[in-house]
Amino acid sequence: MGKIYEYQVLRVDLTNEEIKRETIAGEMVKNYLGGRGLASKILYDEIDPKVDPLSPENKLIYATGLLTGTAASTGGRYMVVTKGPLTGTIASSNSGGYFGAELRFSGNDIIIFEGKASHPVYLSIMGDEVELKDASELWGKTVYETTDLLIEGAGDKNARVSCIGPAGENLVKFASIMNEKDRAAGRTGVGAVMGSKNLKAVVVKADEKQVEYFKDEMMKVVKKQTKMLKEDGVTGEGLPALGTKVLDNIINSHGSYPTKNFQFATFEDVDEVSGEALVEKGYLESNTGCYGCPIRCARKTKLPNGRSGEGPEYETGWAYGADCGVNDLNAISEANFICNELGLDTITAGTTIACAMELYEKGYIDKDELENGPELKFGSSESIIYYTQKMAYREGFGDQLAEGSYRLADSKGHPELSMSVKKQELPAYDPRGVQGHGLNYVTSNRGGCHVRGYMISPEVLGVPEKLDPQELKGKPKWVMTFQDLTAVIDSIGMCLFTSFALGLDDYREIVNAGTQFEYSSDSLLETGERIYNLERQFNLEAGISPEEDKLPARFDEPLPDGPQKGISTKYREILPEYYEVRGWQEDGWISDQKLKDMKLK
């Protein structure tokens, strides 16, 4: 039996096909918790931050969180950490479902993949038997096919599979890693790193639940927190009923709903594509959830053409919808299904097509380049489906799309038309409408991202309290606190959505109950700060300078429409204060003293 604070590590040398076992315990765990934190520390210690992300010198780390596989509400998440091919920053992407918990049950808490296999392989963990197996027959198969074949091969329908699709094999820079078919470690291109190592999948089935923790102490807290989650208006009512797509109308009404590659901030056809529409049109079949989750926000949908799958989430629905000017919920859902089957990050896939549409309409992409594909015009539902397929297989113009919007726009001489930060595409909130969220975008350690410090929560949704989205005072400290708390949640293996109902003290309570550690709320949050500093230091050493802490020039122009018309981004006014509250140098670098204070040196 494995204690949750003594991590059992599988070190898998793909080049030599050797597997070793190690243990990580003690101060490392207290300082980095697990999941995102501990895996980032391993990566920082073991690779040169300057390595080519798609070379054998990069490592790919699967890591469960401190409470993954325990009774903690939503405690089923795992994190994939590596150096990312889209941004060149540290990449970490987490996923729910059941794979993470099963991995923990098997007694393997962390897997470090090193080198590159000479031929396609997958890692099989069947009880105590851990081995690399030939995956030649699986190479080229979709996520769905791979998952079905591996479960069939395992001879146990309860085996869990995490794998890449053709997009990862083809080194699409925003390929995802998928588990249970539809759950995604989506962002930052972790799937391409997996593909570069000739690693197709990990399949796991535990014989018994090898997870040891202070169960009685923890159950009392779990009971309380489950009640809090069920009674909360967001986690107990809104998310189960409408999922994340409840946001379409909220963000559109606020005038922060990016439309046509962020040229506008409201979408006139939002009622056709919103979460409410998904229900009213009858596409929504049921909601579903991950391991240990009382929220159950996932959507099971069935389209009029008979196709069914999971999604679309808010981000996906927006990327393929408003951002591409598409008002056809059927086509948007179809594009989502294709992303899941082929293993693509839906945000970057959709927004890269949106960027290509603007480039095409402005005459920067020739019609000839499309090789008889549909014209890349805003509103074209045919395009979003066609080019999603093409990018996963790098066929025709899809080969250019597979590089993401920044490299695409840059190759056409117009990098300013890529709506990205550090080459990763921005998600579904125009930063001009939410100033703190804009600051979070520029300081996110994995490039354009909303789930590193979700300032939408206080600035728009009023959780935990309502802040004026245009007020600048105090925002740097808010952003820092959100970023550090998120790093904690990502490291203990719980879902970020719990933070709509739970606060720092609640996370401290559950961590201490399960481990009998003695964190104070401050010391737990400091752990998050340490993780954030570590990721930043990795990026600085990788050559991503503080000059990259910036938004595309479009956001310096005033919003052309909606309730916040006339407003532009003001992040530059508060970035110096952000560096100051973080204890970083004025130029955005981290001093040796700060690194020592954070126990990073």
Next chain:
Amino acid sequence: MINLASQIHPVLCRELGGILILGVIKLALKVKFYSLFRINLKSAGTEYELDNQITIAELIKKLDQDYDGYFTQKLLEEDRSISSGAIILLNGKNVIHLDKLETVVSNQDTVTLFPPSAGG
């Protein structure tokens, strides 16, 4: 006979093919329901033709009359402050940053109502 009271006034007087077409546009306060409000009430919203300006608090009372006390229950705390996470927008601006429940609304305004909601 056209009512020239403040809330209704003629704006479309166009000659089409020699025939005078007289149209009216009603001026009214639009209230939009989203999320669970829309699903549970099976309604996308309502309109009120107001004789005078009213406050958001008074609007909620009006809605309560039409929807059986639903909105007080969903939008307000027991001390009659706005519930944490409930969103009341006046023309896209959250009334929390205006005059809260005392924010004044009138015909031609749009009030948008959301129960506590979040995602990401």
